[in-house]
Amino acid sequence: MSPNKIIKTDAEWRAQLGDFEFKVLREAETERPWTGELLEEKRAGIYRCRACGTELFRSDTKFDSHCGWPSFFQAENDAVTLLEDNTHGMVRVEARCAACDSHLGHVFPDAPQTPTGDRFCINSVSLTFDEGDADSDAGGAV
Template identity: 65%
Template sequence: MTNQPANYPVHKTDAEWRAQLSPAEYAVLREAATERPFVGEYTDTKTVGVYACRACGAELFSSETKFDSHCGWPSYFAPLAEDRVEYLEDTSHGMRRVEVRCAACGSHLGHVFEGEGYPTPTDQRYCINSISLTLKPKE
């Protein structure tokens, strides 16, 4: 993933991303790592606001779509708009999943799952790494 194509609105070199992000942020956002469950700063947050990509600042999710999934990571039932995220097939770790990336910079955010039975309007769970996001509280 570090060889990011230049077709994103926000494009930086690998060196620029490394200079901007902490090693843990870089591992998740640029190398598609996953933070450990139940340790992220937004897992249980109830603050009203908008969650933005920590790499580029693009606004991605609203606190209005955040719900308690008890899975260990912040969960949302929809992005702010479909064009804010992109989806890629992920067959790593012997699983078939749908990866969610920021459409503005291509950074890895997490995965989206369907049909798990959560009582949400979309029957989807965007399972997103806290370290991929920055909360902008509503003023």
């Protein structure tokens, strides 16, 4: 186990997160499409894990995938762990914060218009946004 791994009890996470944040980040729920506060965010900056503050995505990797959730074509190095997800009768790849193991969303190989071909489909409620921390233009490929 990494020495930087953040381990908390459910009670500690519940005290830190709101009810819906807890359901998404700790119980892998999904926010409704087109409802997330960061879906239309176009400023330059850094997207961080709402639970632990780890830097996950830069604004220059965000793009409009028309799926209803913020989408990115690349995560920061080693910031996101990918796991097979067989829930709901589907086989998908789940994206989790590598530091605190919080659920972020899923990754799909369906974005040929991007440099990686991947679409990290991420719940807005799983993220916070810090404006101006990125070294890139606002919104990248949005």
